[in-house]
Amino acid sequence: MMMSTVARAFKYSLIGCTALGSAISVTTLAVNDDINPIGIVRLSRAARTVFQIGFMYKYDLFGIDKTSSEYKKIKSHCHQKAAEMLLDLCCANKGVYIKVGQHIAALDYLLPTEYVQTMKVLHSHAPSNKLEDVYKVISEDFKKKPKEIFLSVDPEPLGTASLAQVHKAFLHDGSVVAIKVQHPYVKNHAKVDMKSMEIMVKIVSLIFPEFKFQWLVDETKKNIPQELDFFNEGKNAEKVAKMFQCYPWLVVPKVRWDLTTSRVLTMDFVEGGQINDLEYINKNGLDRFEIADKLGKLYSRMIFIYGFVHSDPHPGNILLKKAEDGSCEIVLLDHGLYATLSKDLRVEYSQLWLSILNKDKQGMKTHSRNLGIEGDIYGLFACMISGRTWDSLMEGITRKKPSLKEKKIMQDILPTVLPKINEILECVNRQMILIFKTNDLMRGIEYTLNTSNRMASFKVMSCCCIRSVYGDKMDKARSIIDKLKIVATQYWLLFKINIYYAFLTINEVYRNTVSRNLCLYTQN
Numbered sequence: 001m002m003m004s005t006v007a008r009a010f011k012y013s014l015i016g017c018t019a020l021g022s023a024i025s026v027t028t029l030a031v032n033d034d035i036n037p038i039g040i041v042r043l044s045r046a047a048r049t050v051f052q053i054g055f056m057y058k059y060d061l062f063g064i065d066k067t068s069s070e071y072k073k074i075k076s077h078c079h080q081k082a083a084e085m086l087l088d089l090c091c092a093n094k095g096v097y098i099k100v101g102q103h104i105a106a107l108d109y110l111l112p113t114e115y116v117q118t119m120k121v122l123h124s125h126a127p128s129n130k131l132e133d134v135y136k137v138i139s140e141d142f143k144k145k146p147k148e149i150f151l152s153v154d155p156e157p158l159g160t161a162s163l164a165q166v167h168k169a170f171l172h173d174g175s176v177v178a179i180k181v182q183h184p185y186v187k188n189h190a191k192v193d194m195k196s197m198e199i200m201v202k203i204v205s206l207i208f209p210e211f212k213f214q215w216l217v218d219e220t221k222k223n224i225p226q227e228l229d230f231f232n233e234g235k236n237a238e239k240v241a242k243m244f245q246c247y248p249w250l251v252v253p254k255v256r257w258d259l260t261t262s263r264v265l266t267m268d269f270v271e272g273g274q275i276n277d278l279e280y281i282n283k284n285g286l287d288r289f290e291i292a293d294k295l296g297k298l299y300s301r302m303i304f305i306y307g308f309v310h311s312d313p314h315p316g317n318i319l320l321k322k323a324e325d326g327s328c329e330i331v332l333l334d335h336g337l338y339a340t341l342s343k344d345l346r347v348e349y350s351q352l353w354l355s356i357l358n359k360d361k362q363g364m365k366t367h368s369r370n371l372g373i374e375g376d377i378y379g380l381f382a383c384m385i386s387g388r389t390w391d392s393l394m395e396g397i398t399r400k401k402p403s404l405k406e407k408k409i410m411q412d413i414l415p416t417v418l419p420k421i422n423e424i425l426e427c428v429n430r431q432m433i434l435i436f437k438t439n440d441l442m443r444g445i446e447y448t449l450n451t452s453n454r455m456a457s458f459k460v461m462s463c464c465c466i467r468s469v470y471g472d473k474m475d476k477a478r479s480i481i482d483k484l485k486i487v488a489t490q491y492w493l494l495f496k497i498n499i500y501y502a503f504l505t506i507n508e509v510y511r512n513t514v515s516r517n518l519c520l521y522t523q524n
Contacts, residue, residue: 272319307341
């Protein structure tokens with residue numbers, strides 16, 4: 001009885017989605033003839049995939065004891081199969097679907113491993129368009145033939161993302177540039193795709209009450225228009241280059257405004273290897289810890305000091321190159337999506353991190369509440385922020401390094417706290433959503449480099465948090481005496497942090513040396 005009810009619900013949902021998609025497409029027909037058939041096909045494909053995934057879960061898991069090992073095994077199989085079906089859907093529909101798929105790949109704290117690992121391929125291997133499609137966009141935007149602008153364009157893209165692809169090109173004066181060209185179908189499809197996704201998310205949430213991802217749809221709807229405007233991306237690139245000109249090791253390719261439109265972005269070409277390419281790192285003799293330290297400095301200042309955060313730091317958007325002195329330079333690409341944090345949020349987030357580092361439960365609760373999280377779920381919120389278990393937070397994450405055992409514990413308890421995580425994502429300050437994504441992508445990079453939980457990263461973060469908090473106090477101070485007290489307190493705290501982390505580093509080196517010598521003694 002239950003299975004037939006579910007099947008009927010999915011059947012009518014599928015018909016309803018397809019009918020609505022047809023209506024949307026017909027409405028848009030007056031604007032663009034091409035979107036009518038494509039809109040129906042894309043929506044039908046998406047609705048069919050959602051139906052198949054939902055039915056698979058209900059059918060395969062029906063009647064099995066949820067506490068049994070068999071249930072866990074079958075559920076894992078369903079996760080993997082569903083993830084592969086979603087990946088196929090994203091690759092077939094492209095555009096916004098790939099963007100959402102990339103976001104899913106960053107939700108380690110929310111989704112099963114099968115989904116996250118399967119969708120990660122979209123960060124660097126999204127489907128590309130033919131060179132003819134690239135030329136079509138260039139011709140439409142510049143009202144010229146591509147060969148009048150570029151001497152040559154490499155037919156193979158350097159990289160393909162959800163909304164555009166990048167090609168290396170040569171100008172007639174011999175300059176080498178990288179041209180980012182928007183996929184020709186993206187703008188026309190974006191509105192229909194977002195409406196379709198919103199409807200399907202609502203339908204699925206009715207059938208699976210624990211499935212509440214409206215926040216993801218809302219964020220995508222808000223961010224897509226920004227990412228589709230390449231003028232905006234060029235301005236972001238120039239802003240961040242000026243903001244961090246004090247870091248000579250940060251490279252932001254220069255924008256060629258004379259060769260840029262809302263759909264074509266031309267920048268200087270910069271060679272480099274992806275930040276997760278360990279073979280490139282080893283071949284060029286780059287120091288993994290130097291890479292992690294510089295990346296940590298960059299993002300700590302972005303988040304806690306400036307409140308202007310590059311929110312898509314997946315490995316394809318961060319390159320490495322060897323400087324003339326042998327040190328590492330970081331090349332920051334894809335500036336379409338930045339989170340602009342208000343001063344109040346920066347200060348609250350800084351205070352929350354200081355509370356986490358100090359094992360201050362009351363502080364965590366207070367600052368979580370100020371960020372929109374009420375009640376006892378502040379502990380789960382702190383775990384999501386730090387990527388660590390509550391036990392590790394209480395022991396001190398500056399002292400206890402993350403382990404595979406801890407990661408497995410987090411994955412095992414994920415299904416039991418999923419409704420609470422969804423509640424947090426529905427309630428939290430909207431500016432925090434991109435911070436979650438950024439944190440997860442950064443943790444993924446550190447995990448690949450094997451540089452997680454370094455003393456240096458905590459030291460940099462702590463110093464930036466203190467500067468953020470006391471900078472706010474300085475702005476609110478009225479008298480010179482108050483300002484002098486604030487400056488003195490700030491420098492005293494920074495001094496104590498330097499001493500504390502120096503002690504931890506020396507202690508760690510000593511323990512590692514003793515452990516290594518003990519192993520050698522035992523072997524002899």
